[in-house]
Amino acid sequence: xxxxxxxxxxxxxxxxxxxxxxxxxxxxxxxxxxxxxxxxxxxxxxxxxxxxxxxxxxxxxxxxxxxxxxxxxxxxxxxxxxxxxxxxxxxxxxxxxxxxxxxxxxxxxxxxxxxxx
Ligand SMILES: Nc1ncnc2c1ncn2[C@@H]1O[C@H](COP(=O)(O)OP(=O)(O)OP(=O)(O)O)[C@@H](O)[C@H]1O
Ligand SMILES: [Mg+2]
Numbered sequence: 519x520x521x522x523x524x525x526x527x528x529x530x531x532x533x534x535x536x537x538x539x540x541x542x543x544x545x546x547x548x549x550x551x552x553x554x555x556x557x558x559x560x561x562x563x564x565x566x567x568x569x570x571x572x573x574x575x576x577x578x579x580x581x582x583x584x585x586x587x588x589x590x591x592x593x594x595x596x597x598x599x600x601x602x603x604x605x606x607x608x609x610x611x612x613x614x615x616x617x618x619x620x621x622x623x624x625x626x627x628x629x630x631x632x633x634x635x
Contacts, residue, residue: 519614524579525607526599537598541590544632547580584630
């Protein structure tokens, strides 16, 4: 299991959600965040050169997936979130120790597989 954390442009959110839906990826968390991609804008101050770190509005997606879904999830985001311009964002694939579905007490694979209602 992995937690796929993607930082994307806010105006790409709908495209990414649609792409994930088509890939049958269900279950995700979306947050508005501020981020910085590492680019530096030098600003002169009376003491010499200092660095201004500008923060940009981004959207953070967190998606817990079982192993068969890692590749399709990453691919769906890579394709839908890309403009080709700097600032498109990043995807982090983070190992997950355990997942529990609180309602049923299911664990791991069973807990990330969408529940049938
Ligand atoms: N190393 C990082 N750790 C955590 N978050 C990051 C990191 N790099 C980028 N981000 C997040 O992703 C957002 C977009 O980053 P950005 O797309 O500018 O990355 P980049 O590596 O500079 O790529 P590009 O060259 O395409 O701009 C940042 O505002 C920040 O929220
Ligand atoms: Mg950047």
